[in-house]
Amino acid sequence: MNIVLFAHPLFIGHASMPRYTQWLVDGMTARGHRVQVWMPEPHVHNLPVPTRFKKWMGYIDQYLLFPRWVRRHMAAQPADTLYVFSDHALGPWVPLAAAQPHVIHCHDLLAQQSALGQVPQNPVSATGRVYQRYIRSGYTQGRVFIAISRKTEQELRTFIGPAPESHVVYNGVNPRFHPAADIEGQRAALGRQLGIDLSRGFVLHVGVNTWYKNRPGVLEIYDRWRHGAPAEALPLLMVGPPPPPALAERHAASPNAADVHFLTGISDEVLVALYGVATVFLFPSIAEGFGWPIAEAMAAGCPVITTDAAPMTEVAGEAGFYIPPMDAPMSGGASWASRSAEVVDQVVALSPEARRDAIAHGFEQVRRFDSEAALDRIEAIYRKTLAAQSAT
Template identity: 70%
Template structure:
């Protein structure tokens, strides 16, 4: 196959989507296909303008310059070319290839829900609402999608209706995540590297400062648990530096010195933390898939996550669950107390009980094999290329407008 892979521009500074795009490109190239990555280049964005104008310069590169470039390039592509969008948020470019074979990868619809006023914790301004509508009107013209979870498929149907083909392919977990061979020795080495005593074990969270990652909920549940136990464990929060509200919440905790925010953590350190943590905390309010759940399980770490899709779709019978968080308000006392009880349960597991939990996690995570995911994606790509060309109506269902 000749595959053109539409990607986010690198000047946006995203890390996860470029990795996903490269995973697709490398996987398809390894299977013998020709892959070209098309992405906007920083023309206007590279100009020496005030920082507040950078976003708008980037929009010119993405939505004025790039479409014209795409039209010129399409004229030279072979007839058997498949156009693939690595993310549905590249929707404004979908109309360019809507009448040609194409596949759109969909990760989550959280920004769309927020723009429609469905997430009180994440209000969206006028420009953001207009931008998401622009994206929505674009991807609504798609005919074939790949969703990363059943929850994402369900959400997507609310925007595109029943007509398009939507298939679920779970993300593949990077094979570098494996159980630690000597937890005691690795904790000691990591502790020396980070300057933190990890010898007793520790709790781990990985996530960024967005509403649905529930970082404030992590601090609240750990604080409640810490107040009821004579001896706690360090909490390592891996992600960007905390905003002022989160930093203030930490200072008000029972044992603030035990909470460590770690930024710019190197990959080998993160792998080591997954493999040696006492428990991994992931009480997200919403997700598209929940990569860290699978990464922690693959690393032999018990996972505490939310009993709601798609988190329980990824965790299955192997995870320990806290009640779903309220998307309309921060964590309340009842939720915090229930979540603290789950921490206490996992920390108190006997060696035999813990090994059983680890084994269940390793069994569960086999569902998310990277090579199997790429094989399934390749099969869907072939089906899309072989399907008869037809143009779908551009209108989205009434509920999504």
């Protein structure tokens, strides 16, 4: 099978999508398929213009120049070609291959829902609403979709209706995420490398500054937990990009600012090591398409605290420790942060036996997200789609 994989251009700076695309490339190549990655090049984007115009220059590359390039190259593709869109947000290009065998991967519909006013936490500008409508007009012409969670598939159906074919294939967890062989030794080594005392353990969060990752909520929970004078006043490590001004100000005002560390630009090796020796992984996301870090933490033997809402509950299952969603009504006058802090205290205070049980449940749960099994399932959908659409 010849797979043409449409991907987001690198110049827009996505973090997770290039990783997902490469996972598909490596997996399908290993299964004997020919894989080409088609993405716009920054011809206009790289012109010396003020920063505020860069996005618009990128749109010229993506939606004017790239489609012309695609049309020229499609004519040279062999008969066994399947066109794969690595993200439904590439919708403007879907009409180029709508008449050909194709599959569209769908990760989350948050931007689409926000543009329709369905997500009050994320208001969208008038131009943003037009852009999301442009994306929707493209991907709704698709015929076969793969969603990364049942929650995402349910939301997708509200946009595409009942007719197109859809499947759920959970993300696969990279086998590099594994438990630490020597927790004390690895904590000491990481502490020296990062310049932080990690000997007693730490609370870990991994995420970017996107609103739904709820990084301010992480700080709020941590401060409330520390206010309760826990026996183990562990530091908080927040892995991701530098905090934006509002979050940096929130951090500076925290009474525990000296114990909160933003780690930016760390290697995958260090990230794996951090997962493997953290006391607890705190992931109070407001929404997700899947929630990859939850599975990564469980695979590395770290207990997970996350939001009691889909798809976080799909990923963590019975192995997770749950906090209420931020908008959930609280009884007894308690705040969201105080209820969440109680769960942090519960997990940090687990007995050695209870902690071993929690980790074992995490290992059992994460077997659902075997990377090779996921790729096998995706390959089967690709083959079926190519055969069915080629026959019509």
